[in-house]
Amino acid sequence: MTTVGSGSKVVVTVGNRMGLHARPASRLVKMLSDFPGATVTLAREDNPGSRADCRSILSLIVLAAGQGTRLILSGSGENAEAAVSKIADFFAVNFDEE
Amino acid sequence: MPFSGQNFKVIAISPGIAVGRVQPIRRKGAPGAPVLHEISPEMVPAELERFRQCVRDTREQLIALTQAVRTKLHTEDAGIFDAHLMLVDDLSLTSEVEKRISDNLWPAEYALYDTAEYFVRVFSNIQDEFLRERAADIRDVFDRLMGNLSKQERRKTDRDDRRIIVANSLSPSETVSLDNSRILGFAIETGSATCHTAILARSMRLPAVAGVPAEVINSLSADDKIIIDGFSGRLIVNPDDRTEESYRLRAKSAVEFYHKLERDKRLRPETTDGFEIDLAINIGSADGIAELKRSGASGIGLLRTEFLFLETRTLPDEETQFEIYKKMLIAAEDAPVIVRTMDIGGDKLDNNIFRSSESNPFLGLRGIRLCLYERRDLFETQLRALLRAGVYGNLRIMFPMVSSVLEVLEVRRIISELQARLAEEKKEFLRKPVLGVMIETPAAALMADELGKHVDFFSIGTNDLVQYTMAIDRGNERVAYLYKPAHPAILKLIHTTVAAARKHNIYVSVCGQMAADPELIPLLVGLGVNELSAESGSLPLMRRVIRSISLYDAARVAEAAMASPDAYTSLELSLDLLKRCVPELFTENIAGKERK
Numbered sequence: 181m182t183t184v185g186s187g188s189k190v191v192v193t194v195g196n197r198m199g200l201h202a203r204p205a206s207r208l209v210k211m212l213s214d215f216p217g218a219t220v221t222l223a224r225e226d227n228p229g230s231r232a233d234c235r236s237i238l239s240l241i242v243l244a245a246g247q248g249t250r251l252i253l254s255g256s257g258e259n260a261e262a263a264v265s266k267i268a269d270f271f272a273v274n275f276d277e278e
Numbered sequence: 279m280p281f282s283g284q285n286f287k288v289i290a291i292s293p294g295i296a297v298g299r300v301q302p303i304r305r306k307g308a309p310g311a312p313v314l315h316e317i318s319p320e321m322v323p324a325e326l327e328r329f330r331q332c333v334r335d336t337r338e339q340l341i342a343l344t345q346a347v348r349t350k351l352h353t354e355d356a357g358i359f360d361a362h363l364m365l366v367d368d369l370s371l372t373s374e375v376e377k378r379i380s381d382n383l384w385p386a387e388y389a390l391y392d393t394a395e396y397f398v399r400v401f402s403n404i405q406d407e408f409l410r411e412r413a414a415d416i417r418d419v420f421d422r423l424m425g426n427l428s429k430q431e432r433r434k435t436d437r438d439d440r441r442i443i444v445a446n447s448l449s450p451s452e453t454v455s456l457d458n459s460r461i462l463g464f465a466i467e468t469g470s471a472t473c474h475t476a477i478l479a480r481s482m483r484l485p486a487v488a489g490v491p492a493e494v495i496n497s498l499s500a501d502d503k504i505i506i507d508g509f510s511g512r513l514i515v516n517p518d519d520r521t522e523e524s525y526r527l528r529a530k531s532a533v534e535f536y537h538k539l540e541r542d543k544r545l546r547p548e549t550t551d552g553f554e555i556d557l558a559i560n561i562g563s564a565d566g567i568a569e570l571k572r573s574g575a576s577g578i579g580l581l582r583t584e585f586l587f588l589e590t591r592t593l594p595d596e597e598t599q600f601e602i603y604k605k606m607l608i609a610a611e612d613a614p615v616i617v618r619t620m621d622i623g624g625d626k627l628d629n630n631i632f633r634s635s636e637s638n639p640f641l642g643l644r645g646i647r648l649c650l651y652e653r654r655d656l657f658e659t660q661l662r663a664l665l666r667a668g669v670y671g672n673l674r675i676m677f678p679m680v681s682s683v684l685e686v687l688e689v690r691r692i693i694s695e696l697q698a699r700l701a702e703e704k705k706e707f708l709r710k711p712v713l714g715v716m717i718e719t720p721a722a723a724l725m726a727d728e729l730g731k732h733v734d735f736f737s738i739g740t741n742d743l744v745q746y747t748m749a750i751d752r753g754n755e756r757v758a759y760l761y762k763p764a765h766p767a768i769l770k771l772i773h774t775t776v777a778a779a780r781k782h783n784i785y786v787s788v789c790g791q792m793a794a795d796p797e798l799i800p801l802l803v804g805l806g807v808n809e810l811s812a813e814s815g816s817l818p819l820m821r822r823v824i825r826s827i828s829l830y831d832a833a834r835v836a837e838a839a840m841a842s843p844d845a846y847t848s849l850e851l852s853l854d855l856l857k858r859c860v861p862e863l864f865t866e867n868i869a870g871k872e873r874k
Contacts, residue, residue, distance in 0.1 A: 199406055202415035206361035237364040238371055241416065242397070246406025 204275035217258025294485030296463035539818035543574035579811020599663035607671025645679025668708035726778035740790025762845035804836025
């Protein structure tokens with residue numbers, strides 16, 4: 181995975197074979213429950229309009245982020261930086277999948 | 279209905295004839311749009327409440343599933359239900375549906391259907407192959423929601439008539455969940471004589487056909503009437519009166535013939551020259567034991583234990599399993615009961631429970647492989663329960679999907695360990711369990727001589743043996759024409775197995791679909807197997823065939839069949855013998871049906 185930029189906006193890459201499917205998406209949603217004040221979104225780098233709310237598993241899956249997709253991860257609000265960094269870490273370990 | 283009056287050639291998978299109205303079961307991929315009609319604004323709150331109730335029901339089911347799975351399985355497998363639960367709770371899903379109900383004045387079904395279609399459309403545009411496949415998760419959730427919604431509906435409109443189930447395909451758990459007393463028969467698109475729908479239909483003595491074209495399945499509605507002929511493989515849509523009448527007559531004559539055969543159930547299944555073939559039955563649940571007396575079988579040739587996992591949706595502990603096995607063994611009195619240890623993998627499980635991520639599960643970690651290398655905990659629990667229950671009857675334990683002697687040695691080592699622990703715990707258990715292996719891989723058949731040194735019996739699982747030998751997926755109707763148990767390659771593998779068994783003085787049973795096919799019985803008898811085991815509904819016909827032929831003739835036919843160039847020639851040899859010895863099979867249209 182690659183991380184570009186700083187603060188509460190980074191670019192992450194989907195590294196696992198299956199992509200951002202239901203299971204990792206659900207874990208991602210769960211992670212955000214520790215950050216009730218933060219708004220975190222993911223958007224495809226190649227289509228910034230495709231913005232997904234990271235609290236909605238459905239919108240995450242609809243992103244259709246397969247292996248190798250670059251996504252813009254941005255956060256705002258309370259503790260946004262911590263939330264973004266936690267999610268970026270989750271991308272970095274390929275969602276604990278192969 | 280565009281196909282009215284048309285007569286389709288399909289695949290016969292369970293004998294019998296049914297004439298009746300259709301009960302369509304629509305699921306994944308089928309364009310089963312609910313009827314769209316506008317509702318009055320006063321009905322909106324009620325429809326919203328129906329949808330919310332269905333969300334609550336779905337949540338409850340998923341929570342129960344998650345818990346059942348989490349206690350016994352990898353957390354990874356339980357994780358998928360977490361994801362499903364989250365999808366159900368997802369605000370964008372519920373608000374989309376509710377918006378359609380209140381703004382468009384749509385009934386809940388149509389609102390849910392339309393929302394599902396929207397997301398499915400989004401998914402079908404996904405380029406990434408893996409992700410597109412994972413979109414199945416969303417479809418699963420919508421199917422579950424729709425199922426719960428229509429259950430509410432069904433309660434309202436229950437009509438008390440028996441119907442022919444029409445579906446693209448039915449999973450084992452769906453088949454089990456159908457109400458038997460309402461079913462006249464089955465007509466499905468995807469399936470074969472060895473699929474679970476076929477096995478179930480035969481055990482319920484209901485006719486079934488497969489290979490029905492998808493466009494026919496999708497256009498049939500509850501108002502259409504069809505005829506299915508499970509003898510010759512025919513499906514007729516909205517027949518004219520004459521056709522219907524002639525089929526009703528044939529159905530009656532076929533039923534009478536079967537009843538006549540049933541009266542012979544006390545006659546010994548021996549050939550005309552006096553060789554007895556044991557006739558046993560395959561059962562898939564504890565209740566099946568009742569079939570033992572009813573069918574006049576000598577024992578249970580195959581008890582599939584997957585029901586333990588499917589029906590309760592939890593994995594029962596040792597005590598529960600012990601009680602189930604004990605009760606069955608006592609009920610069987612001294613008749614032998616062959617219990618197959620859990621055969622998970624391949625098509626054998628509800629994907630909702632054991633979601634495997636293998637790209638080719640039939641060649642993956644299934645049967646004994648899963649038991650030895652991944653789920654040894656479950657395997658040991660089952661073996662302990664069996665060893666303890668074994669003292670109450672005539673138990674034989676059988677292991678599926680064996681492909682190497684090393685697996686048998688490992689199983690034996692585990693059993694000794696478990697016995698030592700049971701002895702320490704001062705529990706009663708079988709000291710010398712009777713152990714056997716399924717011969718269902720070509721490797722096992724070719725190595726039968728080695729395997730025979732370490733086991734007490736063989737049971738040939740022909741469904742998988744044919745699949746693995748011919749390299750065809752049994753569920754794939756495009757290669758179904760290659761599914762030929764009479765193929766000389768299969769006969770040679772059975773011959774090798776029987777020869778090894780004779781050398782080691784152990785017995786050979788056949789528990790696959792081949793054992794139940796009257797056209798193939800002469801070959802099996804001729805090859806020298808000791809026992810044929812099938813669904814109880816097939817026994818009367820099997821008994822008739824065995825009692826009509828001689829071992830001498832059958833052995834000569836089998837020898838010639840093994841030396842024949844292809845499956846057609848070998849089948850012809852068997853049919854020739856049957857025409858001479860059991861002509862009633864042909865006058866009743868049971869054998870000699872068209873085979874490609």
